[in-house]
Amino acid sequence: MKARIIESENVMKIVDLLMEKYEVIAPFSGLGRDSFFERVTDENKHLIKLHIPNPYYPPKRFVFPHIERMMRIRAGKDKIDIEPEYNVKPLAIFGIRSCDVAGIGHLDRFFLGGKYRDCYYEIRRKSLFLVNMVCSMPGVDITDECFCLCADTGPAARELFDLQLMDIGDVYLVVAGSMAGEEFLRDPIFKKATQEHVDRRRAILSEVRKQFKDTTSWFSATVRYVSQGAVLEKTWEEIGNRCLECGGCTYVCPACTCFTVSDRKSANGEVERVRIWDSCALGGFTRMAGGFNPRKAVHDRRNRRFYRKLAHYFIQRELSMACVGCGRCAAVCHGDVGMPAVVEMIRRATVQVEAK
């Protein structure tokens, strides 16, 4: 790893460099805890903030938009034209956190793996440049809900980024994770790092790792219980009872992939076929024409979501758990059945059974 450094006061120059080639997305701070990813312009550039809580609305939408037009359909007198629409604009995300990088890694394996490749995702992903920011400030970058340590995705991503930044005091340590990243590091704003810088990075990281809550380190046991079907129906019901069926957890999840497809008529007589994020928390998710719904009760659907994320079968299939430990579901859930709480509930309930 050829490490480079850049002075803290120069770190935003990276954004200028990116803007020469890419449309740039970066994190900004709102009121209170609020933070968000937004397109960078010359007007808002000075407001970019690297040390803020990770935005609730994940950067997933820049590769897999909330609503995406797939094709336009024009029906003429005796001809129907179908024109697919692809987004080929090169995009860079500056300051994406390690959990969200892992989320994109999961989407890569899901949308591009298996028998069929999703071309809409593939085209966006190919022109995406990721500048990962390592979380190093407990209480600011790292919140109470964070459990990337337990999902093994952070606080410093090990792969899939093009560049990785870490604040080590007066300077940022920068490493490249791809050829494009290496190319980028040739710019004279980056200077060679010394052994002292690399040691400092390691020392800070090992200190930061101690700052996470400890109640979330039960993932592996939970994966085992869920995979073996050892979770009691009663436990799923309890989780289901707490779920308000709002779908919030799935909309903020960087690793959720479900979508629905809808035809919309536009004013000029054209039809646009769009895909929209969908949620397994919603009652109609599996309802078929005619009304039959194989997944009725809410605890069935909760079971479904956590099975999909935690069952060994799927982890093997996608080579990663569909949970990256970002903690967003825990932050937005009104019923307190986000991933960490569910992991804990399953672990406790199953422990009680074993103890009997």
Add this chain to the structure above:
Amino acid sequence: MNEKTEKNIYLPKIAILDRVVDEIKDVRTFYWHFEDPAEQEKFKRFLPGQFAQISIFGVGEFPASLPPSPTEKETFFTIRAVGTCTEALHRMKPGEKFGVRGPYGNGFPMDKYEGKNLVFVAGGIGLIPLRSCIIYAIENRDKYGKIQIFYGARTPAELMYRENLSQWEKQAGIECYLTVDRATDGWQGNVGVVGSLFKKPGVKVSVENTIAFVCGPPIMFRFVIKDLLEMGFSEDNIVSTLERYMKCGVGKCGHCCIGSAYVCVDGPVFTYRQIKKLGEDI
């Protein structure tokens, strides 16, 4: 057509509706062909038990099983008007255009079943997906052992594919038994659920070296499975095809995921042993 478009798994191909035939109440068969003959050629390599996604432009897309056997010349769908999309298809007239993409799913492994006896048990419109394998097996008669068909509907008027049924009843080397839940005027045949046919005098359901295909409404499915298991069928030799709400057909949209399977890519054909493990209502 550029390379990107070629690889777009969501892009429907234009199909033209040739003619429409009424089957039973609310169920019609739609004969169609692709506008592009090359597409027709490609599509015709489907397997019995596979399905396709039908697009009614401006309304939506839905999955439908393929009732024709790949050995038949014409391509068609048999569809019950039950929701927005299927109702829109029912309103279409010959000559009108819609979209089709596929075929998708695993299909029945008919080549693996060669040398075996085949028992088909269908209820109501459950005959639609099984029709494909029945015709396929008849066309390849020498590759299979005994062929037995058990089919039931609520009333005589609700028996599907009437022409095929009377042909199968007459055809040598095939046993075809029909039943209805409620007889109406003129019905001479059996009255009772499909399972009642198994115990009829003179009927001997083949069990040894036999594959049972089961498709029908959930209640029929449960009872028939019970009967077949009692007769001595192993769970691996009972196969069925599942239907689920689907948006993509290619394992991406997530709607048809049950247990550890995506019905669209891992199914829709599953053995009863697999279905039991999925853990959802059928």
